[in-house]
Amino acid sequence: MKAVWLLFFLACVLPMGQGKxxxxxxxxxxxxEMGLDGYAGYALDNWVCMAYHESRYNTAATHYNDYDGSTDFGIFQINSRYWCQYGSESSANICRTPCSALLTCNLAPDVACAKIVVTESADGMGAWVAWRAYCQGQDLSQYVAGCDL
Structure with a gap:
């Protein structure tokens, strides 16, 4: 049993681990558990709604942006132009993390960077287009309904 947990742990924390x-x-x-409920004034349902509309809860999701050549990464679709470092691509890398760290089942880098985005951006959660389009000002109770929180 310990071996199974060890394998799962290693798959989640190693950069080459699979997404989820x-x-x-x-x-x-x-x-x-990672402290997003109420973070920067946003209830948990906002974060879950945003993650659904950005990645469909897929930690391995990526999206290339034709308009500026950047790429969005992970469950929150964090952008390589500003927030994470993608190879040798020019980036502000405000979160001080490689974009590849956002593609595993380990949510710690994603959450840490999302906390930076929401506090450093003048728009708060409005930094995410999907949150503005689908979550802002909506009844989001469905995103946590029936969850044992």
């Missing part, structure tokens, strides 16, 4: 598609309540629980 979370279930809604599973993600809500993890994000709550």
């Amino acid at each position: 598609i979370y279930e809604r309540c599973e993600l809500a629980q993890k994000l709550k």
Whole structure:
């Protein structure tokens, strides 16, 4: 049994580990444990809604942006132009993390960077287009409904 847990742990923390598609309540629980409920004034349902519309809860999601050549990474689709470092691409790398760290099932780098984005951006969660389009000003109770939080 210890060997199974060790393998799972290593798969999650090593950069080459596989991503994970979370279930809604599973993600809500993890994000709550990691301190996002109420962070910067945003309730947990905002974070879960945003993650759904950005990546469909997929930690391995990427999206290339034709308009500026940047790429969005991970469950929160964090952008390589400003927040993370993607290879030798020019980046402000405000989160001081490689973008590849945002693609594993280990949510710690994603959450740490999301906390920086929401506090450093003048728009708060408005930094995420999907949050503005689908979550802002909406009843988001469905995103945590039925979850044992």
